[in-house]
Amino acid sequence: xxMVIQNPRYQVTxxxxxxxxxxxxxxxxxxxxxxxQKSSQAPKLLFHYYDKDFNNEADTPDNFQSRxxxxxxxxxDIRSPGLGDAAMYLCATSSGALGEKLFFGSxxxxxxx
Amino acid sequence: DQQVKxxxxxxxxxxGRISILNCDYTNSMFDYFLWYKKYPAEGPTFxxxxxxxxxxxxxxxxxxxxxxxxxxxxxxxxxxxxxxxxVYFCAGGHSGTYKYIFGTGTRxxxxx
Numbered sequence: 001x002x003m004v005i006q007n008p009r010y011q012v013t014x015x016x017x018x019x020x021x022x023x024x025x026x027x028x029x030x031x032x033x034x035x036x037q038k039s040s041q042a043p044k045l046l047f048h049y050y051d052k053d054f055n056n057e058a059d060t061p062d063n064f065q066s067r068x069x070x071x072x073x074x075x076x077d078i079r080s081p082g083l084g085d086a087a088m089y090l091c092a093t094s095s096g097a098l099g100e101k102l103f104f105g106s107x108x109x110x111x112x113x
Numbered sequence: 114d115q116q117v118k119x120x121x122x123x124x125x126x127x128x129g130r131i132s133i134l135n136c137d138y139t140n141s142m143f144d145y146f147l148w149y150k151k152y153p154a155e156g157p158t159f160x161x162x163x164x165x166x167x168x169x170x171x172x173x174x175x176x177x178x179x180x181x182x183x184x185x186x187x188x189x190x191x192x193x194x195x196x197x198x199x200v201y202f203c204a205g206g207h208s209g210t211y212k213y214i215f216g217t218g219t220r221x222x223x224x225x
Contacts, residue, residue: 004156031211042117042215043157043202050211090156098208099145099164104156 003027006091006105013081014113021076021108023091032074033102034066035090043090049074050096078110086112116140117205119216127224132190134219136203139184143205147213148177148188151200160201161188193223 004025013019023032031050035043047056049068063085065077078085088109092102118137126132136146144165149157163170163177163186170177176189190197200220206213 006156009154033212035215040122040217042115042217045212045214048211055212092156094211096211099162101147101159101162102157102204102213104149104158106156107154109154 004091004093004103004105006089006108008108009106010109010111012111012113013078015083016080019078019081019110021078021089021091021110023074023076023105024072025074025093025103026072027093027095027103028071029093029103030071030096031094032068033092033094034064034074034076035092037088037090037107038086046076081110081112083112086110115217116143116214117203117216119201119203119219121219122217123220123222125222125224126193128195129192132188132193132197132221132223134188134190134201134203134221136186136188136216137184138186138205140205140207140214141184142207144208145206146177146179146186147204147206148175149202149204149215150197151202151218157202190221193221195223195225197221198223 033048034046037043046060067075088107091105147162148160151157200218202218204213204215
């Protein structure tokens, strides 16, 4: 089945140690998103790509970076994770057409020790 | 600025009864709205959507109502089933940006 796959499901890192989360899709969608969700909060959009066009949200910390080497893959790099970066990270895709829904992966739960 | 608000963090409903989940928004540019359901440790799954040119959309047990003048949406689930117990998120988006802004969610518990 076509889907959005996130690896790993659970990631533990140390304070200040760089970490990379990955997302792949078989939907051939133009748009890929990264959301951060903390407990009992709304999923917060960090950034998105339309094809190779990168769009950063104004309030996304510089500590968060992203790469999209091709249509299928997108990575979230956290350069120096702090305790406050512990969260669920959700990758989503969309065709980009008006009203097209987002397809989400299962998420990566990041813990920072 | 929280553009999408779900003011009820939780809701409990008896099985077979109607569940009504509410969502308010402030951004008048939103022209499309989505509802998602999320189980613990899983990604959100799409439920139903509505365009701003409509005031109602129905899909099986799920109906979404949109009141543009009040900037208010509601999701009705009839009849509610125990498997509907999850967190429900609404999201608003507008053409040309490809972005959706999510609310904080409402945790629905359907009691058997």
